[in-house]
Amino acid sequence: MNETLSKGEVRRQQMMQVLKQTGRITIAEMLDRFDCSEATARRDLDLLERKGELIRTIGGAIYEGASSVREMPFAEKRQLLWLEKEAIAATTADFIEDGDIICLTGGTTTFLIAKQLKARQGITVVTNAVNIAMELSDSEGIQVVVIGGVMRNNSYELCGPLAERTLEQLNIEKLFMGIDGFSATKGITTYSELEAQTAKLMMRQAQQTFAVFDHTKVGKASLFSVAPIHELTGCITDRPLPAEVNQLLEQSGVPCYLASARAT
Structure with missing residues (x-):
């Protein structure tokens, strides 16, 4: 299936897998895990946010579905919106x-x-x-x-x-x-x-x-x-x-x- 996907689409799929497993991801983690530039990481997060799949934070993102299953600490919530x-x-x-x-x-x-x-x-x-x-x-x-x-x-x-x-x-x-x-x-x-x-x-x-x-x-x-x-x-x-x-x-x-x- 991944043969039909672009390198960026594969990377964003992998990002979403990490988000669903952990509930959040930082830009620093993305740079290390996916070997991409900071600009690319931010573009990926912006794209996924527009699709409604995640919520952006100051330093990364949290999974959109996470808010319904766990309570975020105040310090984490204050970064949102x-x-x-x-x-x-x-x-x-x-x-x-x-x-x-x-x-x-x-x-x-x-x-x-x-x-x-x-x-x-x-x-x-x-x-x-x-x-x-x-x-x-x-x-x-x-x-x-x-x-x-x-x-x-x-x-x-x-x-x-x-x-x-x-x-x-x-x-x-x-x-x-x-x-x-x-x-x-x-x-x-x-x-x-x-x-x-x-x-x-x-x-x-x-x-x-x-x-x-x-x-x-x-x-x-x-x-x-x-x-x-x-x-x-x-x-x-x-x-x-x-x-x-x-x-x-x-x-x-x-x-x-x-x-x-x-x-x-």
């Missing part, structure tokens, strides 16, 4: 007014929302994410309330009974929730049972709940459910949603806001 997530964060910041009491769950997009808020005044940020609390620690105009609990290394989120007992005492105006999956049938989902339980309580304590997510989360369902879509106040993402999801949102009266890249 950075500009799209920054746009979502900037749009989300428009929903936050001085004097608000908001809540940010853990996640790469919510971390970027925190960065957007650093210069704001009079905002209280409740969070169960240690890295978000640290990011806001030098912001004089923001009061940070950290929910206690046991930290999950992949997400830096604090979860468990201690977190839940703290949340029960709090009144939150707006919750901005990072998620792992968003689908018409399964609703909002996450990889961790502890995070799902904590997120459910956050929703109960919040007057409004917004799901914030990039397009790679759409149509996917992680293991643990948080809530059906109709329980949301709104969602903020970077691309138009599929027709069936849009229809469900319209029927439920849940608006979807599309972020666009902004000049910096």
